[in-house]
Amino acid sequence: MHACRTATLALFDGMDHETFCRQPHSDFSPVGWHLGHIAYTEALWLLQHSAGDRPLFPEYHRLFAQDGMPKGDRVKLPPLSEVCDYLKAVRAKVFDYLQIAPLDQQERLWRWILQHESQHCETVALILELQKKRPELSRSQSNLKPQTSSMVCIPAGYFEQGNESLDALDNERPVHQVYLETYCIDRTPVTHQAYRSFIQSNGYQDVRWWSSEGWQWLQKNPVTHPLYWREDPTYANHPVCGVSYYEAEAYARFVGKRLPTESEWEKAASWNSQAGTRSLYAWGDQFPDATRCNYGHEWSTTTPVDRYPANLAGCYDLLGNVWEWTATWFDRYAEFESYPYPGYSQVYFDGEHRVLKGGSWATRPWAMRCAFRNWYYPHMRQMLSGFRCVSDANPECLSATVIKDSVL
Numbered sequence: 001m002h003a004c005r006t007a008t009l010a011l012f013d014g015m016d017h018e019t020f021c022r023q024p025h026s027d028f029s030p031v032g033w034h035l036g037h038i039a040y041t042e043a044l045w046l047l048q049h050s051a052g053d054r055p056l057f058p059e060y061h062r063l064f065a066q067d068g069m070p071k072g073d074r075v076k077l078p079p080l081s082e083v084c085d086y087l088k089a090v091r092a093k094v095f096d097y098l099q100i101a102p103l104d105q106q107e108r109l110w111r112w113i114l115q116h117e118s119q120h121c122e123t124v125a126l127i128l129e130l131q132k133k134r135p136e137l138s139r140s141q142s143n144l145k146p147q148t149s150s151m152v153c154i155p156a157g158y159f160e161q162g163n164e165s166l167d168a169l170d171n172e173r174p175v176h177q178v179y180l181e182t183y184c185i186d187r188t189p190v191t192h193q194a195y196r197s198f199i200q201s202n203g204y205q206d207v208r209w210w211s212s213e214g215w216q217w218l219q220k221n222p223v224t225h226p227l228y229w230r231e232d233p234t235y236a237n238h239p240v241c242g243v244s245y246y247e248a249e250a251y252a253r254f255v256g257k258r259l260p261t262e263s264e265w266e267k268a269a270s271w272n273s274q275a276g277t278r279s280l281y282a283w284g285d286q287f288p289d290a291t292r293c294n295y296g297h298e299w300s301t302t303t304p305v306d307r308y309p310a311n312l313a314g315c316y317d318l319l320g321n322v323w324e325w326t327a328t329w330f331d332r333y334a335e336f337e338s339y340p341y342p343g344y345s346q347v348y349f350d351g352e353h354r355v356l357k358g359g360s361w362a363t364r365p366w367a368m369r370c371a372f373r374n375w376y377y378p379h380m381r382q383m384l385s386g387f388r389c390v391s392d393a394n395p396e397c398l399s400a401t402v403i404k405d406s407v408l
């Protein structure tokens with residue numbers, strides 16, 4: 001909790017009041033609101049609900065509660081120093097309570113609190129990213145060869161999806177068996193170099209590649225490249241970042257592929273088909289560290305898709321770097337039980353949010369694992385979102401995977 005808080009405060013270090021209160025996009029609250037909401041949520045669950053304390057700083061409740069007021073009304077905030085005092089006062093009481101709290105009954109809640117702070121900090125990071133000046137894009141001078149990333153084949157069979165460790169959020173539970181036919185999945189997220197061929201072939205003007213909702217969205221939002229598109233050739237091997245689901249879907253159709261279902265993504269990321277075992281992370285069960293992937297502001301930007309080691313299946317960059325869109329609607333697993341409150345996941349089981357997997361360069365280690373499920377409306381592109389593609393089993397990919405295995 002201390003390490004997480006140190007990183008949280010670092011995001012706000014020296015921030016001016018304008019940045020603290022600015023709402024750069026109507027779908028997001030100002031960063032200052034997120035900071036207050038972190039304190040509010042910690043006090044609500046650990047001090048009020050668990051310790052049985054009276055509400056601390058009741059004057060902040062309406063402002064910082066999840067459902068207190070509309071996002072647009074959250075721009076009038078106390079100064080950063082006051083919100084920091086609020087955080088400190090709550091934290092002091094929380095650590096006092098930690099001395100006597102029955103952790104054997106509450107560990108799940110404490111771990112949830114840590115992940116709640118982690119997730120809000122990722123939102124802070126993406127709001128700050130939105131406010132950064134982006135370089136004007138010039139017409140591309142470079143002439144990189146169009147290329148689609150190579151694929152690996154995942155053999156048919158059952159795997160275990162989900163997570164029921166103490167960290168598992170309500171929407172990850174329970175672990176359950178899922179059968180998938182053989183399929184092929186991209187080794188890496190789609191890179192700038194690969195996506196450039198879509199842009200240069202006028203993919204953004206070509207109705208053939210777009211779903212009807214996607215095309216409608218594009219007419220109302222006439223974008224011509226991902227939000228965080230970089231012309232600089234040094235980014236050729238970085239993933240595209242800042243795409244809506246619709247753009248990801250259109251690119252996939254353009255290259256004759258499709259977006260993975262959540263199960264396809266998770267099986268490739270976490271399942272050892274030979275041993276029949278599931279791992280928490282793409283590399284095994286060891287807690288994330290800087291040798292594994294690009295997460296937790298280690299770089300504070302994207303890195304080349306093959307910078308870190310591949311997993312057992314031969315896929316790179318599954319965790320960290322950019323979130324990856326899946327074709328799956330965010331929905332409950334059978335036997336879902338909401339925790340700690342229905343507003344956390346359950347109210348989003350509305351058939352309007354798609355699942356994203358894997359985490360980004362801003363994701364904290366406590367909220368990054370193969371089973372972790374993020375969700376957003378398909379039109380959203382302000383998150384640090386990219387994607388990779390899949391296709392049904394095809395001879396080319398099958399033989400490539402066999403060659404790889406015999407070489408190993």
Ligand code: AVJ
Nearest residue numbers: 116119120123344374375376
């Ligand atoms: C899972 C990132 C979509 O920020 O709205 C934080 C996480 N829920 N507090 C969000 C969340 C309640 C959620 N996302």
Ligand code: FE
Nearest residue numbers: 037041066116
């Ligand atoms: Fe929250």
